[in-house]
Amino acid sequence: MDNARTRQALVVRGGWEGHSPVGATERFIPFLVEHGFEVDVRDGPEVYADADTLAATDLVVQCYTQGEATDEQVLGLSAAVANGTGLAGWHGGVCDSFRGSPDYLHLTGGQWAAHPGGFVEHEVEVRPERADHELVAGLRPRWSLDTEQYWVLTDGLNDVLATTTFQPAEGTPWREPLTCPAVWTRRWGAGRVFVSTIGHKLEDLDHPDVRTLTQRGLLWASR
Template structure:
């Protein structure tokens, strides 16, 4: 239960874009968690919210699930300015790294961009980075298996990679390729959290996926 005497932080869930990633259904999985963690939670189904500087300045965490779509330069500038001033930014899968494909400033914010995934859902293992075992997002967790889309992403070298997955050698590659799957990023005074897993709601039935995402939301918040 949330302590009624504890000041509320404010979370804003921004959801829309391609419906194949179930933006309402999956973000609704985390709204009760955020409320139980002491957040007042609002939702928005338009990117115009990113131009409301006063509202974003009063927001401690933006959770975005908006796949593909178009964002205006003004909207990007508003979001980036808010994060650099301290508003946290977090999300999963295509809702954060397959958003606004043509906007380089947005990609600099997230530190990564989706490029490709093998057809369908594939069994693969997520490996936690041993050198980051002391990070609060990873405490008590170990490597785990998932059956979902495996994202090939292009990432900025200035991210803190917490978990990876391996694309095996095969027809497209003559050697295995280690790919970032979960990472964080500092942007000015703000924190960014990205989890590349989360195409479908039952991906979050995997305890480690759920734990990493919940911890990432709290970590990113102001």
């Protein structure tokens, strides 16, 4: 990387307001600026069809829950990541976006399926065999949260750094404990993808371990 060049971050936010896309991203924009990024904020995925803008972008931070994106937009984002642009995000802003796009799911490697019980007390556990990874090194091995616990459908290309386990209870349709990825990274061509499922509430992002993890994830994903 040419250290003389100012890195470019593109923040794409919007969609369902229940995930506070403005408030959530504003928590991390100053961090990016402090780390030398010039930040461009957009309110929708239309920019993903602009190949020149994406080619000049080192990091896309997406906080856009649900919504729609055209094939041109999604394929533009996927191509940019394959060419080295990083993609990072959290919660539904990245793993519950553009549900009608198989290409987007292919890029990110995971899709939210459910959050049984709504806000529930649960733990996120760093996988012991990945505890030395730079994104989770030095963090506590388990974090207790009281928020949405994401049940996600994922694939084997992901490098899972942390998990969360759903316990069966009376009335649940699953009868055995089910462990889901909670944090993962993914290589896509020359690019890197970082996904954390944590962050329904703004205060979730202020949890010390979650905040540190997310900040590290943004820097890790960047070109």
